[in-house]
Amino acid sequence: MFSDLKTQFNVIKALTIRDMQGLMSSYNYGFAWALLEPMMFIGIMRVLRSAFKGLTPPNMPPSTFLIVGIVPFYLYIQAIQAASGAVSSSDKMLEFPRVTPVDLAISSALTSFCIYFALFCGFTLFFSNYEGAWPPKNAMEVLFAFVMVWALGVALGLVVGTTARVFPPIKNFMSYYNLANRMMGGMLFVATMFPQSFWPYFTWNPIFHCMEMLREGWFVTYTSPVADPAYVLEWLLGLSLLGLSLERFQRRVPYI
């Protein structure tokens, strides 16, 4: 069993390195786009927050606050897209008998993880130093939440990708889901910005818990009243089991 796991690890490693090398081939549309999109969003939100000062939590520096929320959220969306894309369509790499759709999904999502983790480190290092929010209060909590965001994205991507093989319109629903999550997932706010009676509308969402953990782990001035790592792990376990089971049962379904 351990030799099989080792083989799968090496397969994923080889595919991830290949994907990373592929990013550099189309620099303008690959790595650079990954850099530009969140940067533009952070810039726009920063300007908006300067104009409407009441929207910014008073105890957290605004730029670092935005970066700690936006970059992991983009990672989440990218991980969903990468994993679902890998399992929903046939890939040339499947010609290699030792490569499976799950390997492709994980390696593709790992490439996104590497890009966004580098972006996160670079942005936060610069802006948090500038705004006096360095170092993070609990780096382990930040790292845990960052990895959880990615893992939840991969697990949901597996569910969406396998479902898309029998029900392609689910891909259209995902754009609405992402839009709703942008507004309600805690990317731009924290729980304490709302009255307690509003919290149940957000706390069902595991991504909101991850965002709360990210802010709590980074800022000395913030302690989340709702962040629950066990709740996130429960969602991750459930989604992973569902995604892997669906992938297993869908193998006889022809690719569209």
Next chain:
Amino acid sequence: MSIELRDVTKKVRLGPIRLTYENLNINVPDGSSVALLGRKEAGLDAITKLICAADAPDSGRVIRSHSISWPIPSASFVASHLPLIANARFIARLYEVDEKAYLAQLEEYGRFGDALHTVVKNCPAEIRSLFCFLCGIILPFDQYIFTSLSVGPKSERGRIGEMVDDLRQRAGFLLIGQDVKSAQAYCSQAYIFDQGVATHYDDMEAAIEHFSSIEEKDVEDDGFMADPELEDLVNVDFQNALP
């Protein structure tokens, strides 16, 4: 048994090619040299995918008891913006072999010289095909799957033939496609694929006679019109259908 397709049913939908294999039974014994021959319209790409586990059958089982190669000399792994050597490193990492030893062996067999450091899109086609061929055959598989043996410069064909002969001594050999000459030279048994049926032959002469008797149809991709299931829907007689 190295590879076995047991009661496999598979609907083949490859562009204009639309047929169904039902209760397909194929045995590729350990260490044997077998050819799977068929014209373009036989949908052998789908059978190759089944054997390589890139696709699953609609029903039935595909059993692989030993390690098998990918369809050599497929170039699906080749990233055209990278040098040949980077692509070779990918294969070495994927199959967990020592990179240095693998690259040394590749250079020894292929005599690529500086070409190994050339970006793939700038390499001549014959060097690329030789590279893809060698990447596969220098790995230690129990069963090698080939879709073509016309690789490399013409001057190297004799040496490639020797490599294939040597490979057949140590492992199984499965040739898939319509290369009758290679099948005759290297295989001792064959399956002929025609109209959704695979016929087994122990006698290569008889197999080739059957294969030659199959007329090559002009397969043109005219989209959904080629699908008999949809033809009835499209060819509606509106004149008589109207009240």
